[in-house]
Amino acid sequence: MPGISRRTFGMLMGAGATTLAMPYYARAQGKPRAVVIGGGAGGATAARYMAKDAGEDLDVTLIEANPKYTTCFFSNLYLGGYRDFDSITHGYDTLASNYGISVVNGMADSVDRDAKEVVMADGSKVPYDRLIVAPGIDLIYDSVPGYSEEAAEIMPHSWKAGPQTQLLKAKLDAIENGQQIVMVAPPNPYRCPPGPYERVSMMAHVLKEKGFTDAKIIIIDPKPKFSKQGLFTEGWEKHYPGMIEWYGPDVHGGIKSVNPATGEVETDFDTFKGELVNVIPAQKAGMIAARTGLANESGFCPIDPKSMRSSADENIFVIGDASIAGDMPKSGFSANSQAKVAAMAVRGDLTGSKVFPAKYSNTCWSLIETNDGVKVGAQYAPTDEKIASTSSFISQTGEDEALRQATYEESVGWYKGITADIFGA
Template sequence: MSRISRRTFGGLAGAAAFTLALPVYLRAQGRPKVVVVGGGAGGATAARYIAKDSEGTIDVTLVEANPRYTTCFFSNLYLGGFRSFDSITHGYDRLASNYGISVVNAVAEAVDRDTSEVLLGDGTRLPYDRLVLSPGIDLIWDSVDGYSEEAAETMPHAWKAGPQTELLKAKLDAIGNGEQIVMVAPPNPYRCPPGPYERASMFAHVLKAKGHTDAKIVILDPKEKFSKQGLFSEGWEKHYPGMVEWYGPDVHGGIIGVDPSTDEVETDFDTFTGALVNVIPAQRAGRIARVADLADGSGFCPIDPASMRSAMDERIYVLGDAAIAGDMPKSAFSANSQAKVAAMTIRGDLTGSKVFPPRYSNTCWSLIEDGDGVKVGGQYAPGEGRISSTSTFISQTGEDPALRRATYEESLGWYAGITSDIFG
């Protein structure tokens, strides 16, 4: 196999010159080919918009290992009993039937950048004129000493939705009054910044609903602060007094490691034992992006902020959690927004269609208790070598309960809308 990396990229000026080259449809026989790897909020959205808006002039193939996709976003509501597992699980049938996308359920093992091909686990090679990678995150198992993929069957992470989510739910439902849940929160950067704290809220909601108000949730955090901290702290005190305790590094002194055989988490301050231990380790870009040499020393992938084009290869785009997206958080809303910019740029590359100035946006909703929803978000634009925030908003402490309920109901509408936008 030829070498799997080209490390040079001529900056924004080079990218601009590249997009002025003759469109692929004038240079190649047949329809230009786009391969998309990853069927989540970034990849499936990109595949759908490229196929839909090109009206069949681009051949789109979506490679996704799983025939059905369980969303990490809203999986906390499943844990809390507000959603069924089926309601957060989606298929790809409409992408194939309505938009002519070839959906391939396989593992993408490598990218041969010299021949412009994606190599699948069965040896198949998929040629591309443009490649979109949206592989999400991989967990860095040894970022927490004693943790491993095997340990996750005892101390679930559930930060990749699916069987781990169901395992965590089963363990949560088995917690008795007076027992303790211990969560090890992840360091920055990671998928869904408010996610661990919404999850702790859902743990508390389930326990409180069963009358288990003597149960405890202890969050051991390597970070000195976290997203929506004031809102969560207010909500925990209001709805779950004495049930949720958050310890930052100035209190616990550092997380030394975990022992799955004893359900213990050791810190410099103390050893915490949980009837349920939820470990969320550090994260990096999904493997396919790293083996393609598209990640830098951070483990994530630098991109052109005006297009989501890889900074390492002008024919590849990296979306969502795997990308270094400046001020944009790693969220489903962000990935969906980035996918539309990439899809527009790819259509411009391949068909000569007009490319408009990019616009990015994000909103992250969190549920603290039934009807008590909060949100944070913003608008973004290409800045000096990065995606920069142009405006932001966040729910305020002390808001009227009617506003909080409206925020929660808004999130339900968003979920219905974005999953339709992603999966057709």
């Protein structure tokens, strides 16, 4: 783009431009080009760290379809009434204005790996020397018979935060005493392992606050067990006695179909009807990963554990929920951690800076009831085969109230810190 510097371009995009149609994105002043697809916890972190640590030695572009990003992590607290929607929604202005990142608000349609170009939906092309792909997840709607993208407007999944989150909250707020909520939980692997069960806790909290203790929440789970199961079960019995029932596959025998018109979930065991039905289907890497040939038969993307470099292309890195990250769960914390490793590797490739051995970490907090927070986490290191856990921790059943409150307050501080780390503000 002759006559406009990378920094000026980034400021223009950050100031509110929504789409920029260009036939070609030129290399800025001969600098090596690092491009990131996806502006979530992984992608935005990677862009910020590359720009922050490489300074003027690297041209950084962030491609994101949406002008603002709503975090899936802490969206359950919005559902439970502990946060407002604005508090979990973040923009890219600071990345553009303070870090000189070119923020392109548009849809990346495909990647020409031979030409090393990202092809945008409008036909324009973004060239790269190294590419970081952070597309998050796509939902496999038909993994639940009868479910579809259209059905999600009636039976929301809310596993991609934004309008779906608001729809689920509106439906929850409309529930009356004596009515029933049915959740169809997802199979492994999926984004945020404790997330569905924290969501159930927040739903129960809303009902309890209204005095709706005759309302029921039924969980139909394809898994025989779930993350933090002992902690959630203890919390549900303590705070929401008689309100929550969990059915594993040994009880329900399999999900045969859902019917958006009637609000029914049919299983081999019984047919469950809900005034609110929350269906969370199976998941895979964001669509562009498959289009680019980065995903394998699992639907997710194999990587080099030492760098997050794609196993399919040495010029591409895959981070966050789309990657096969060994023992690491699919979470915002994991994506943020992986982004820093990938950003360091890209800087090393393109600027010759020192690359230190990869270290990864994750913690997942969950709120069960007011000031009753629990957590699970681990430290990780790469092996030749995978990213492996080296140490771990988890909250214990029977902990005192002060510790649980401290755990919740720790999570609030973490959210403030990690969103600043991701978005620069």
